[in-house]
Amino acid sequence: MKIVSLQAWEILDSRGNPTVAAACQLSTGVRARAHAPSGASTGMHEACELRDHDGGRYAGKGVRRAVHNVNEAIAKRLVGMRADEQWRLDQAMIDLDGTTNKSRLGANAILAVSCAVARAAAVQAGVPLWKWLAAGREAKLPVPMVNILSGGHHAGHNFEFQDFLAMPVDVAGYGDQLEAIVAVHRETRHLLDKAGYVLTGVADEGGWGPKLPANRMALDILSQAIDGCALEGRMKIALDVAASHFYKDGHYALPTENRSFDAAGMVGELEKLCDEYPVISIEDGLAEDDWSGWQMLTARLGQRVQLVGDDFFTTNIGRLNRGIAENCANAVLVKMNQIGTLTETFGVIDRAREAGYRAVISARSGETEDDFLADLATASGAGQIKVGSITRSERLAKYNRLFEIERELTSAA
Ligand code: PGA
Ligand code: ZN
DSSP states (O other), X not given: OBEEEEEEEEEEOTTSOEEEEEEEEETTSOEEEEEOOBOXXXXXXXXXXXXXXXXXXXXXXXOHHHHHHIXXXXXXXXXXXXXXXXXXXXXXXXXXHOSSSOTTTOHHHHHHHHHHHHHHHHHHHTSOHHHHHHTTSOOOOOEEOEEEEEOGGGTTTSSSOOEEEEEESSOOSHHHHXXXXXXXXXXXXXXXXXXXXXXXXXXXXXXXXXXXXSHHHHHHHHHHHHHHTTOBTTEEEEEEOOGGGGEETTEEEEGGGTEEEOHHHHHHXXXXXXXXXXXXXXXXXXXXXXXXXXXXXXXXXXXXXXXXXXXXXXXXXXXXXXXXXTTOOSEEEEOHHXXXXXXXXXXXXXXXXHHTOEEEEEOOSBOXXXXXXXXXXXXXTOOEEEOOOSSSHHHHHHHHHHHHHHHHHHHHO
């Protein structure tokens, strides 16, 4: 199964920003495509998303250079290679790029190709994508961690913490889990309406984005919604604090609450929230380079709460290894475009497992209808997926693909 052609073109993501689509054609005639996603609350240490920066098109956000890199340099290098040797293809692109952050070719260009080739190879092999990707790992349907209330960069800075998510811990079966989450999303809307908050739409990931006077109010409302749906104890709360985005000069500033903390104060605040609400997971509770803060947080909460590094690890094995060595966090958020190839993504997932860290497979706030992530989450056996809320079709593409995978897993067993 040799690659005979690679092509890319510019498409739009769920925020109306350009992103890269790539298609891979094999000698057998099989053709498959994939899309690169795009973040808004990005980490400093992410691989480079190559944009044109010419103010004339899409406010500089065009991706014609990345598209060109696929159609020229990458195609020239990869055409003729076998599609079923993912690591070799990914390594060839890494070498061709030659930088540490993929800034020459663009992680958006490289990732779209990496995923398109994998999909073509799976089609050629006649197996579902998750099965192809699993390559011997134990595939498992993930539990969804679903955005219900949004803040920060995804909701016009209404308050500081970025995501308040619902996570079933004792609801059996994917269908029942989603049904319970939809009920909580609906009940949350009802509570917000009752309290007089005006909602005219949803935030970037489909959650509600009301202008609340304090971060903990989102926890009040979400826990009430869970209780209101009679799900107390069976549905818990996950937070994505995304603390890098309100950290400045050694301080975590919460202007909506007129409060500011140093690292120790922030750890204390998070501990209080865990004591008062059913919080079982905290992502980016501290800033991306606050290593000593992360150590403190992990020592204090690591035994009872999942502490996930997103901007902190940026799906980068070097940063994950340092975190493991220094007892920082106990889980990693996995976003393919933070690192740029499928091989490196699996490298991080496998390393996490080996070290006893958990992994959460995650979408970006800017997504497309591509449902690759559902297969990746299943293939990796990671056990958790985070792709936003249960509205907006770029989110539902993934949830709905999981319904299909559930059937495929049953018939495979
Ligand atoms: P992003 O946010 O895709 O906008 O970076 C998602 C997250 O922080 O988890
Ligand atoms: Zn995050």
